[in-house]
Amino acid sequence: MTAISADTNNNQNISTSIECANLLSLTPDKLARRPTTIEETGLSTQLLIQLLIKHIQELNIATIRDLSAALALSGGIVQSLMDIAKDLSWIENKQSASNGQMRYALSGIGEKEAELAFSHNGYVGPAPVPLIQYVSVVTQQTSRHTQITKQRMNATFKDLMFSEELTSAIGPALNSTKPILIYGKPGVGKSYLCRNLNKLFKDDVLIPSAIEINNNIIQVYDPQVHDLADCTSSEDSETLFNLDQGHDPRWYLCHRPLLVTGGELTESMLEVNFDPTSKTYKAPLQMKANNGILLLDDLGRQKITPVELFNRWIIPLEERRDFLFLPNGVHFEIPFELILLFSTNLEPAALVDEAFLRRLGYKIEFNPLTLSNYQTLWFNVCADLKLSCTTETFNYLINTHHLVTKKPFLPCFPSDLLSIVSDQIKFNELDPEVDNQLIDTAWKHYFVS
Structure with a gap:
């Protein structure tokens, strides 16, 4: 039997599969070899x-x-x-x-x-892949093999206008096995940075269509989460008949997954879900995000409380393995092999107690941009929207609006304000030039008095 059940052999099976996995190179065709017989499918x-x-x-x-x-x-x-x-x-x-x-x-x-x-x-x-093979492949594909350096961070985020202080804090955190809590005011770019972290990892990973546990099938691949690598196309019948080419086609070659969930998160989404209509099992969020990044946005706004969430993940956070259950009583263990990020607009101390905060490892605060970075971002957005703007007009924005109203230099403002300017230009059939009057109009419509 290929499934891992909750018995005395549980840890031994996982350890054995991991030890065997380390003997292989990380190329897809060796990670997941094509089976040539029924026995080699593991099913x-x-x-x-x-x-x-x-x-x-x-x-x-x-x-x-x-x-x-x-x-x-x-x-x-x-x-x-x-x-x-x-x-x-x-x-x-x-x-x-x-x-x-x-x-x-x-x-x-x-x-x-x-x-x-x-x-x-x-x-x-x-056809699904057996659980023991899934454990082996996920363990080998860990993103922990990629060392995040200052050079890599600077090259990846050079156009995103984040301070060196911030990227110098995020970089080491990504080399840790601990989850990361990022916090700060709305609009400071927390979610934006997290949604770009996958750019740090240039490699692709194998995602199974489904896995098999005690003859139960759990669907893992989700086209809304897993982005096929550019070189990946549907396996045609000619390729399937040629056993000398490529990896096991039961696996999809994808970019490392980035799964984002916010206020819609419920406790049931962290467990294997059974759809009684289609009679199918669906993998939980953390399983779909394995070998990638899982971002829990707006922590504290979910139906499941932060305390309940952290209680559910005490073992995964510390041991990088998770225990799941099927409605029919079968329970099994999978790797918790992902970068886990929490993002919140609330004060961390108001979410959970000190004991839970210690388990998070890194707590990183996001702050508004400097004036210099804000100016650079403003003109970058102008270029993206094909708008021209003078330095004098930008200074008018700062002196007349930001300084008077004491609005911080949030990275969301340039895109939001200039989008309103662009809408006004199109409607009034004006030349694509940002002027003081257009800025006044955009500011009025964007902010509530």
């Missing part, structure tokens, strides 16, 4: 047969190539599964296609078996 024949007949029912009539593409398995493995299904009288031959490929459909018995398979689990997609 039971029963699970694969059930997935096969569900695909045939969905397709109505299918060829080996169709099923190879749907299951992300080689034609040889699919043919072996078809032979077993034929012996069970679940599949029957249909007239060959015009290109000579044999076509197959479910028999009456096969239809009933497919309906029974759907009633237990509605997942229809590429």
